[in-house]
Amino acid sequence: MLSISGYNKPAVILAGGVIEELLRLFLKNKSIKPTSNKLNDYIKECEKYKLIGTAIHRLADSVRQFRNYVHLEKENSNRQSISKPIAKGAVSSIFAIASDFTFGWCGTAGECGPATNRYRGKQK
DSSP: OTTTTTOHHHHHHHHHHHHHHHHHHHHHHTTOOOSSSSHHHHHHHHHHTTOSOHHHHHHHHHHHHHHHTTSGGGOOSGGGSOOHHHHHHHHHHHHHHHHHHHHHHHTTTSOOOHHHHHOOSOOO
16 A cells, blocks of 8 residues: 555565564574574575575565665665655565465465475574
8 A cells, every 4th residue: 555655665664574574483483593683684594494485585685675775875866766666566575475485385285395395494
């Protein structure tokens, strides 16, 4: 709703926060403790243990980078401002990432295949 109404920055901030919380809870569920409580570290831990695919990793990282543009001192020109397509993309990323958790780990039939093979519950 925010991105549709032209509130691009709040949409990106909120999307980044939702993605951050999704990854935090996902890592907590897998008993993995990131080095810090930051989105970047959540993404790195998911990549380290191959909990998310490359495309989802890049998607989450893109939202993180766009979220960094909300700082006023970084927004020096219109070229660096948050556009409506970027805001909509950030919001859409929430659903892509959540879908990766749902279908990438336990499939539509409920059995957990690829996730069990990629992650065995042991930290390195």
